[in-house]
Amino acid sequence: MKAVTVKQPGDADQLQIVDMEKPGIEDNEILVKVKATAINRTDIINRKSRLEYMTNPILGVEVAGEVVETGSNTNIEVGTAVMGLVNGGSYAEYVAMPEDRAMAVPKALSYEEAAAIPEVFLTAYQTLFWIGKLKEKETVLVHAGGSGVGTAAIQLAKQISKANVITTAGSRDKLEFCESLGADRGINYKEQDFPEEVLQFTDQQGAELILDFIGASYWDKNIKSIKVDGRWVLIGFLGGGTVNEVQLMDLMSKRIQLTGTLLTPRSDAYKKALSDDFVEHALPLFENKAIRPIVDKVFDLSDIAAAHEHMEANKNIGKIIVKVQD
Amino acid sequence: MKAVTVKQPGDADQLQIVDMEKPGIEDNEILVKVKATAINRTDIINRKSRLEYMTNPILGVEVAGEVVETGSNTNIEVGTAVMGLVNGGSYAEYVAMPEDRAMAVPKALSYEEAAAIPEVFLTAYQTLFWIGKLKEKETVLVHAGGSGVGTAAIQLAKQISKANVITTAGSRDKLEFCESLGADRGINYKEQDFPEEVLQFTDQQGAELILDFIGASYWDKNIKSIKVDGRWVLIGFLGGGTVNEVQLMDLMSKRIQLTGTLLTPRSDAYKKALSDDFVEHALPLFENKAIRPIVDKVFDLSDIAAAHEHMEANKNIGKIIVKVQD
Numbered sequence: 001m002k003a004v005t006v007k008q009p010g011d012a013d014q015l016q017i018v019d020m021e022k023p024g025i026e027d028n029e030i031l032v033k034v035k036a037t038a039i040n041r042t043d044i045i046n047r048k049s050r051l052e053y054m055t056n057p058i059l060g061v062e063v064a065g066e067v068v069e070t071g072s073n074t075n076i077e078v079g080t081a082v083m084g085l086v087n088g089g090s091y092a093e094y095v096a097m098p099e100d101r102a103m104a105v106p107k108a109l110s111y112e113e114a115a116a117i118p119e120v121f122l123t124a125y126q127t128l129f130w131i132g133k134l135k136e137k138e139t140v141l142v143h144a145g146g147s148g149v150g151t152a153a154i155q156l157a158k159q160i161s162k163a164n165v166i167t168t169a170g171s172r173d174k175l176e177f178c179e180s181l182g183a184d185r186g187i188n189y190k191e192q193d194f195p196e197e198v199l200q201f202t203d204q205q206g207a208e209l210i211l212d213f214i215g216a217s218y219w220d221k222n223i224k225s226i227k228v229d230g231r232w233v234l235i236g237f238l239g240g241g242t243v244n245e246v247q248l249m250d251l252m253s254k255r256i257q258l259t260g261t262l263l264t265p266r267s268d269a270y271k272k273a274l275s276d277d278f279v280e281h282a283l284p285l286f287e288n289k290a291i292r293p294i295v296d297k298v299f300d301l302s303d304i305a306a307a308h309e310h311m312e313a314n315k316n317i318g319k320i321i322v323k324v325q326d
Numbered sequence: 327m328k329a330v331t332v333k334q335p336g337d338a339d340q341l342q343i344v345d346m347e348k349p350g351i352e353d354n355e356i357l358v359k360v361k362a363t364a365i366n367r368t369d370i371i372n373r374k375s376r377l378e379y380m381t382n383p384i385l386g387v388e389v390a391g392e393v394v395e396t397g398s399n400t401n402i403e404v405g406t407a408v409m410g411l412v413n414g415g416s417y418a419e420y421v422a423m424p425e426d427r428a429m430a431v432p433k434a435l436s437y438e439e440a441a442a443i444p445e446v447f448l449t450a451y452q453t454l455f456w457i458g459k460l461k462e463k464e465t466v467l468v469h470a471g472g473s474g475v476g477t478a479a480i481q482l483a484k485q486i487s488k489a490n491v492i493t494t495a496g497s498r499d500k501l502e503f504c505e506s507l508g509a510d511r512g513i514n515y516k517e518q519d520f521p522e523e524v525l526q527f528t529d530q531q532g533a534e535l536i537l538d539f540i541g542a543s544y545w546d547k548n549i550k551s552i553k554v555d556g557r558w559v560l561i562g563f564l565g566g567g568t569v570n571e572v573q574l575m576d577l578m579s580k581r582i583q584l585t586g587t588l589l590t591p592r593s594d595a596y597k598k599a600l601s602d603d604f605v606e607h608a609l610p611l612f613e614n615k616a617i618r619p620i621v622d623k624v625f626d627l628s629d630i631a632a633a634h635e636h637m638e639a640n641k642n643i644g645k646i647i648v649k650v651q652d
Contacts, residue, residue, distance in 0.1 A: 215574045234577055243572040248541045248563045251586030258584045260577030 003058045003092035004304050009049050012308040017301065020058070023089060023096040030076055030099050031069035035111035036298075037090040038062055039311050039320040040119050040148075041236060042264050047308065053265040056088025061264055063090040063097065064105060064114035065324075074099040081105040083114040085122065085263075085271050091304065093325055098268055101275040106286040109293065116293035116319035117286070120148035122271075123263050124156050124211075125278050127233045131259050132209045139164040141198055141207040141225055142183075143214050144238065146174030146317045151181060151294040153211055156282060158182035159290050166201055168194050170314075177317050181294075195224035206230060216240030223250045234260045238314075294318025301325075329384045329418035330630050335375050338634040343627065346384070349415060349422040356402055356425050357395035361437035362624075363416040364388055365637050365646040366445050366474075367562065368590050373634065379591040382414025387590055389416040389423065390431060390440035391650075400425040407431040409440040411448065411589075411597050417630065419651055424594055427601040432612040435619065442474070442619035442645035443612070448597075449589050450479035450537075451604050453559045455486070457585050458535045465490040467524055467533040467551055468509075469540050470564065472500035472643045477507060477620040479537055482608060484508035485616050492527055494520050496640075503643050507620075521550035532556060542566030549576045560586045564640075620644025627651075 003020045025031050037060045046054050064083040067076055076082070082102040089095045105114040127149075128134045140157050144150045145167030157163040159182070167183045169175050175186030187197045198207055206227035212218065215237025226232055251258065263271075285291040296316040299307040301324050311320050329346045351357050363386045372380050390409040393402055402408070408428040415421045431440040453475075454460045466483050470476045471493030483489040485508070493509045495501050501512030513523045524533055532553035538544065541563025552558055577584065589597075611617040622642035625633040627650050637646050 234574060237574045237578075241574045243574065244570065246569040246572045248560060248567045248569065248586065251560055251584070252563075252588050253586075253591070255587050256585070258577070259582070260574065260579075261581050262578050265579070 001093035002301065003089075004060070004301070005057050006047050006050075006059065009047070012047070012305040012312070014047065015059075015305050015308065017304070020092070022094045025069060025071050025096045027071040027073035028098055028100070029071045029096045030067050030074055030082070030102060032063055032065040032082060032095050032097060032102075033068045034063050034090060034093055034095055034324040035065040035326075036115035036324060037064075037322050038115045038119065038148075039307050039322065041311070043091075044308060044311060054088050058089040058092050058095075060090030060092070060095070061085060061088065062115065062118040063095050064111045064117075065095075067102075068094070071099065076102060081111070081114070083118055084275060085118050087268075091301070091322070098272070100272045101268070103275055103279050103283065106283060108287060108289060112298050112321045112323060113293045113295060115321050116148070116295050119263070120152040120319060121156070121282065121293075122274055122278055123235065124149050124153035125282055126263060126274055127211055127235055127261060128153055128157055128209070129160070130274070130277075131261055132211070132231050132233050134161045134163055134209050136161055137163065138208040139166065139202050139227075140209040140211065142167045142211045143218065145169045145178040145183060145186065146171075147213065148294070148316075148319045149211070149213065149235070151178070151318045154178055154181045154183050155291045159285050160281065164201075166198055166207060174317055193221075195221045198225040202227070209233070211235065213237075214239035216243045219243045219246070223254070223256075226254060226256055229255050230257070232256055232258045234258060235262070295321050297321070298323050327419035328627065329415075330386070330627070331383050332373050332376075332385065335373070338373070338631040338638070340373065341385075341631050341634065343630070346418070348420045351395060351397050351422045353397040353399040354424055354426070355397045355422045356393050356400055356408070356428060358389055358391040358408060358421050358423060358428075359394045360389050360416060360419055360421055360650040361391040361652075362441035362650060363390075363648050364441045364445065364474075365633050365648065367637070369417075370634060370637060380414050384415040384418050386416030386418070386421070387411060387414060388441065388444040389421050390437045390443075391421075393428070394420070397425065402428060407437070407440070409444055410601060411444050413594075417627070417648065424598070426598045427594070429601055429605050429609065432609060434613060434615060438624050438647045438649060439619045439621060441647050442621050445589070446474035446478040446645060447482070447608065447619075448600055448604055449561065450475050450482050451608055452589060452600055453537055453561055453587060454479055454483055454535070456600070456603075457587055458537070458557050458559050460487045460489055460535050462487055463489065464534040465492065465528050465553075466535040466537065468493045468537045469544065471495045471504040471509060471512065472497075473539065474620070474642075474645045475537070475539065475561070477504070477644045480504055480507045480509050481617045485611050486607065490527075492524055492533060500643055519547075521547045524551040528553070535559070537561065539563075540565040542569045545569045545572070549580070549582075552580060552582055555581050556583070558582055558584045560584060561588070621647050623647070624649050
């Protein structure tokens with residue numbers, strides 16, 4: 001089968017399409033014929049400097065496709081359309097995954113659309129509700145509103161918690177799109193001081209929850225934007241990974257709960273539990289179209305390097321999808 | 327009545343005993359004849375540079391004494407022996423407090439011992455169980471084990487959660503005392519590398535919970551000592567308030583939950599709820615002597631400056647008490 005691996009850690013030109021054996025499956029696994037996969041920051045980091053917790057030489061952490069083989073200890077039918085998180089290996093024509101985290105593809109969606117769901121919607125769901133404990137009508141500040149996780153978080157927060165959603169992005173296009181997804185207030189971080197806008201929007205109280213993919217460059221501004229007793233979930237650092245000066249009194253006097261998280265290295269059991277909860281509480285919203293996967297652009301597998309470069313240019317709104325086979 | 331205020335923000339010699347009116351009480355308050363109060367870091371900070379949230383010109387945030395007057399909307403009897411948190415004003419012969427956070431003094435205890443309970447035991451209880459969510463048999467790392475909150479936390483963690491308690495302190499005397507309170511492992515931070523000891527004690531897993539009063543100087547070591555998915559509660563920064571170069575990836579890859587907190591500025595409703603929970607779950611342990619208040623030294627009110635200096639020298643094990651009147 002065709003699969004994408006990395007020659008040497010480095011730029012997108014280090015990606016190569018090679019011929020490999022189809023993966024074998026364990027008793028509790030299924031083999032999925034990959035129709036589509038999607039690009040994640042994790043893949044880019046893993047391409048640049050091999051991540052220790054990624055043991056699969058083939059890149060890719062999510063899939064949408066068709067079940068073609070099942071382990072002896074599974075109940076799923078061959079031919080079922082599934083989507084979900086894999087432990088690496090989805091940039092390929094076939095990938096193995098534990099059956100218990102395969103989610104049925106909502107009938108309303110194509111495989112390309114389905115491939116835009118697992119990583120970003122599960123991450124947004126986990127950070128908003130499991131870690132961030134977002135409650136009805138609270139205010140959440142979603143940074144990078146135009147990103148994959150951003151577009152997912154705006155919709156989930158709005159539909160599930162009727163939250164007041166504030167989002168930041170760097171262009172009018174992205175902000176208008178975020179508003180079309182339900183964001184109540186869009187802030188152009190290039191033109192406006194976002195803490196000032198957040199405080200104005202929240203009657204000087206600040207946001208109860210911040211989803212932060214930006215890190216260092218927003219540190220002080222997040223401190224200003226968060227409400228007393230607020231929760232702040234750190235899931236990326238597009239704006240730098242080193243904060244030069246952290247004032248601990250800020251964390252104490254605002255009684256901030258700051259939680260760092262990564263989804264990919266978590267256990268199989270965690271991913272199953274998260275997928276199950278998501279299927280129960282969020283997936284029905286795709287069936288009735290209250291929520292939709294956001295596809296920025298679809299690339300062919302042969303253009304995988306261009307797909308990576310597109311993400312690195314930060315121009316996308318929503319997910320970058322790779323069509324693998326019909 | 328006699329009361330202690332601050333002349334000008336500064337050292338202990340700025341403390342003065344002045345003559346003031348007894349405080350009036352609201353309908354929901356009681357007037358307490360102060361038998362004993364205790365010294366807290368908050369008082370020292372407030373003495374050095376007036377804390378905004380402390381509106382009472384008289385220092386002191388906790389009291390043990392006798393009810394001498396009751397508001398129209400209270401149920402407590404005049405003559406009852408009570409202890410609890412006040413909104414400032416306990417370095418005085420009389421102090422007003424909301425009735426709903428007055429706790430009955432356990433029969434086994436003197437007023438001096440009772441004054442050693444409210445602030446440190448409520449703080450330890452809140453940080454271990456409300457914020458830190460300490461579960462049965464987890465491992466907790468308690469820094470500054472000889473401090474007021476440290477000695478309280480060791481006992482509460484051991485008695486309520488049967489936790490494995492690791493503690494750090496700077497002298498053999500303090501460590502031996504901590505072990506007599508139930509600590510399973512004492513680490514002399516001056517002679518040993520505490521992360522190494524914590525990892526050895528926990529089979530290289532790290533501690534599920536850290537109670538941190540130290541801050542900046544222990545930052546990197548706390549990162550090394552904490553378990554994946556660990557909770558880290560920041561309640562002081564005796565080792566500095568500014569952390570240079572925080573690596574966000576450390577927080578993300580270990581999925582750390584870091585929560586800053588302060589007890590004194592919290593709302594009356596919060597203090598009532600915390601006091602109620604403490605009375606139900608922890609106070610019986612004082613009656614049966616499974617837990618005891620730790621009194622380092624008792625000063626007379628006239629020696630208030632010496633009492634402050636004693637805390638600033640960090641020589642105390644447990645609480646520094648001030649006897650106010652018979």
